[in-house]
Amino acid sequence: MNRATRWVEERIPVDPESLRKPLREPLPVHMKTWIFCLGGTPAILFCVLVATGILLTFYYVPSPTLAYASVSNITFKVRMGWLVRGIHRGASQLMIVAVLLHMIRVFFTRAYRKPRELNWVLGVALFMITLTFAFTGYSLVYDQLSYWATIVGTNMIAVLPVIGKPLLYMLRGGPNVNPNTLSRFYDFHIVVLPAMMALFIVAHLGLVRLHSVAPLPDDPRRETYPFFPDHVLREAIVGLLLLIGLLNYVMFFPPTIGALATPGITPGHIRPEWYFFPTYRWLKMTSLAVGIGGSIVYVTGLFLWPFIDAMLERIAPRRNLWLIIGTAFYMMTIVFMVWEAIVG
């Protein structure tokens, strides 16, 4: 053994052989199918977002008077600023698509069932963190959409009985949207949420490891292949394709910026990003209480789904109620989204 390796091994006394086994963890062959690589995609995108996000903080200024100018500066003046901001925005959109697709694949393979219920719950928490990332992220730009999304989004919290008002004040740092609000959203976006997401991803992957990947219900194959290098390589291919796609997207559609936020004037045509369309459509259709109540029921149902599935199975065994209800849920969400996209 050469001197350098021995030097390191004496200071960091870990046997490399002991690392080999967990790295070689055998995976069932069905994981070779590309849709089963979807769990790795959000993990890769999270790394891309952290890297570009750190770069953005070098020029971004979280103050109501300076935020908009600093984002313009990044977009139009800073060298490669458009690229960094473009990748950050593009990756955030892809992140949501990736998490949704991963969730749909876990749902329809029913991989959330006993004993993996808690990993589904962790997954929904990750989904919520992803959406909060997106929401706080577009508040930072301080254009009209940022401002009015912040007003509407925070006001939704105030509707909750008893805790609504205190929670609203806490979130805004005052009764109204004010300079504290931007600091708080910034703090969430660059410190609190990334820390939570990193922690939750580790816990999520830890649980996947402890249970090993769920077997496919009707798959007779028993062969396996190693996590490293085979699966890591597949994920690397996915990651590279994503990056190439992202780069090209940003080249052809460089980021832009809307009109500066004007607190007194809500523009005539305003609506959130596409991933909030279902909620947005629902809020337009129902009274305030039903609008918020319905959203809470929806999210709670999502969190508790593995337990609801188990209950349905007990009540009506082998009727595939999970499939009927699940498909109905997904269809409803998609219909609301498309409806909003078309009708506006």
Add this chain to the structure above:
Amino acid sequence: MEALSQTATVPRSRREFMANMILGVGTTLGLGSLAFRFLEYLYPVVLPIKLVEIPAGNVNEIPPNGVRLVHLPEGPVMLEKTDNEVRALSAICTHLGCIIAWHPKAKEFICPCHGGRYDFNGNVVFGPPPRPLEKIQVKLRDGQVFVLMQSIKEEKV
């Protein structure tokens, strides 16, 4: 044997239990109150409601039987003039807080966010808003309009 060892350990385990109890409760209280201070740190200073008179322009600037939107630092206000009075409504939608606009043709206030609509009196005629527009007290002095609104003097902490 078993019984013996049990009786032998009772006094000790009771003392241990008490010690653990005190430690546990103490730690929980200590950390809990510290956490509570931190929450307090994050909770904003909320000023008591204090209405002040804010000048909102001249009566003549409001079109007869029409509406004028004024942007005051205290918030946007819709001033209305009817045949025999001047009155004011908050321009903030009671649904989720967007600013409404007066549409003279439809004779309605329309909210751009979720399509809420109010009539000239501020009552909801369509959409998700849960309440009529908030009424604001008006005072007239020598043709000057004053509205009574929450002071924002020291709000920026």
